[in-house]
Amino acid sequence: MGFSRWLKRPVNLIGILVVAIWVGVGVYYLAGPKKVALKWPTSLAVQPGALPAEGWEEWYGNYFQGRKIGYSQTSRQVIPEGYLYRDHTHLWLNVSGEAVEADTNTEARVGKDLRLQKIDFRLHSQEAETLIDGKVEGNKLILGIKAGGERTQQVIEIQEAPLTMLTVRDYLLRNPQTKLEVGQKFKLPFFDPMTMANAELEIEVLGTENLKIGEKLTSVFRMKESFKGDDSLTWVTPEGKTIKEYSPRGFVVQLQPREEAEKPDSKSEPLPDLIQALAIPVKGKIDSPRELKYLKIVLNKVVLTGFDLTGHRQTLNDRTVEVRMEDPGRVSSYPLPWSEIVGGGNEAKESLQATPFIPLGNAELVKAAKGAAEGNTDSLKAARSIMVWVNRNLKKVPTFSIPSALQILKDRQGDCNEHTLLFVALARQVGLPARMAAGIVYLEGKFFYHAWAEVYIGGGDDGWITIDPVFAQLPADATHVRFISGDLDRQVEITRFVGFLETQVVTAR
Numbered sequence: 068m069g070f071s072r073w074l075k076r077p078v079n080l081i082g083i084l085v086v087a088i089w090v091g092v093g094v095y096y097l098a099g100p101k102k103v104a105l106k107w108p109t110s111l112a113v114q115p116g117a118l119p120a121e122g123w124e125e126w127y128g129n130y131f132q133g134r135k136i137g138y139s140q141t142s143r144q145v146i147p148e149g150y151l152y153r154d155h156t157h158l159w160l161n162v163s164g165e166a167v168e169a170d171t172n173t174e175a176r177v178g179k180d181l182r183l184q185k186i187d188f189r190l191h192s193q194e195a196e197t198l199i200d201g202k203v204e205g206n207k208l209i210l211g212i213k214a215g216g217e218r219t220q221q222v223i224e225i226q227e228a229p230l231t232m233l234t235v236r237d238y239l240l241r242n243p244q245t246k247l248e249v250g251q252k253f254k255l256p257f258f259d260p261m262t263m264a265n266a267e268l269e270i271e272v273l274g275t276e277n278l279k280i281g282e283k284l285t286s287v288f289r290m291k292e293s294f295k296g297d298d299s300l301t302w303v304t305p306e307g308k309t310i311k312e313y314s315p316r317g318f319v320v321q322l323q324p325r326e327e328a329e330k331p332d333s334k335s336e337p338l339p340d341l342i343q344a345l346a347i348p349v350k351g352k353i354d355s356p357r358e359l360k361y362l363k364i365v366l367n368k369v370v371l372t373g374f375d376l377t378g379h380r381q382t383l384n385d386r387t388v389e390v391r392m393e394d395p396g397r398v399s400s401y402p403l404p405w406s407e408i409v410g411g412g413n414e415a416k417e418s419l420q421a422t423p424f425i426p427l428g429n430a431e432l433v434k435a436a437k438g439a440a441e442g443n444t445d446s447l448k449a450a451r452s453i454m455v456w457v458n459r460n461l462k463k464v465p466t467f468s469i470p471s472a473l474q475i476l477k478d479r480q481g482d483c484n485e486h487t488l489l490f491v492a493l494a495r496q497v498g499l500p501a502r503m504a505a506g507i508v509y510l511e512g513k514f515f516y517h518a519w520a521e522v523y524i525g526g527g528d529d530g531w532i533t534i535d536p537v538f539a540q541l542p543a544d545a546t547h548v549r550f551i552s553g554d555l556d557r558q559v560e561i562t563r564f565v566g567f568l569e570t571q572v573v574t575a576r
Contacts, residue, residue, distance in 0.1 A: 172191075349514055
């Protein structure tokens with residue numbers, strides 16, 4: 068696919084955003100089958116205790132805007148030390164007009180208290196494969212990540228062994244310490260293998276309902292689950308069986324017989340385009356967006372607390388954000404590699420560190436970085452050279468994967484996440500502080516989710532310059548509105564406003 072064709076298509080965060088919504092955050096879902104008329108019983112009988120000795124297997128159909136886009140299989144098996152939970156999900160999606168398929172497999176070994184002991188996660192698509200394994204040892208969660216042919220390790224400090232999305236409901240329903248009543252709220256330690264995030268999962272019991280399953284009305288709990296600010300609804304029986312999960316973005320997962328769950332969508336017309344369906348509505352118009360130097364925009368319908376909307380080239384006043392494109396002429400570059408005497412403090416220092424998906428000192432990455440920099444040791448010239456190299460050497464295609472610098476360097480293709488992560492990885496190899504940014508960008512009358520980079524060039528202003536390797540922009544135009552600044556693990560926070568954000572252009576010049 069040529070670059071000119073790519074510019075006519077929505078750039079996106081599909082590689083991490085969809086995975087985070089579907090897998091990393093426990094499969095959050097939008098529209099789907101309509102609810103039946105409901106009756107509200109006053110209570111449900113739940114007797115906390117040990118889980119039944121027998122195992123089980125359940126199948127679910129996955130839907131987007133009422134169309135079938137995949138299925139999931141979940142099971143629990145009794146083992147001597149506790150329980151073994153497994154989940155397999157297969158998705159087929161329409162991403163910017165192209166068919167994308169992917170499989171995820173999760174296997175969690177837990178103790179009799181349902182706390183995590185070991186976990187294995189695999190994401191496989193036609194573009195890439197990522198393997199993540201983890202084990203709890205005392206107050207540490209030790210993770211291994213294999214992508215691009217190399218294995219890296221990360222250690223997360225924990226206060227107690229966490230739960231996973233596969234075990235949360237059994238834990239709530241069988242733990243004598245928790246009592247499920249309407250209005251009850253719980254905060255549980257939770258680990259998500261997709262984003263490798265160890266954080267609290269908040270659960271609130273909203274009520275009880277009678278759901279029609281086949282020809283039978285079944286009493287269930289209706290609960291809200293929140294992870295990193297993103298909400299979903301789930302309906303669970305007193306025995307712990309999940310009947311349905313829903314998110315107000317258009318995704319639904321519905322309990323079904325196996326033969327029904329595995330059936331593909333039956334309609335002949337294409338599935339809804341995921342990127343267009345989640346595009347951000349905008350009031351107003353921006354002419355020549357790639358040349359825009361100043362943008363004043365109002366952000367509506369979402370809670371803005373916790374996002375990186377202020378600082379660098381952005382200011383926030385109530386719900387109004389102003390973005391001013393940087394002037395590289397006002398920034399004094401420096402000879403690489405970066406040192407503390409140059410400035411930038413801890414922000415620059417942290418933007419030179421290795422991550423599970425950006426190893427430092429790897430021979431292949433170092434060689435590629437030196438070639439991309441073309442011998443430039445000036446920070447600004449090196450940044451521009453690396454940006455151009457990434458733009459020219461990566462085929463621009465929608466990708467369903469967890470971006471890994473080595474995998475991207477090997478495959479030479481991807482969307483905005485792959486372009487940005489490889490740019491950041493190569494910059495760090497030559498001692499140029501760089502980090503990922505994520506937010507929204509304007510294209511063809513709408514805003515879309517997007518990722519780009521920020522690089523510490525040197526003195527003047529605050530020293531950071533915004534770079535977009537997909538558009539080959541240094542600095543990036545002012546329609547790049549940043550919500551997140553940091554490494555890949557923070558992008559799951561974008562899910563908080565997916566499907567909700569609305570924008571209004573005040574000034575664009």
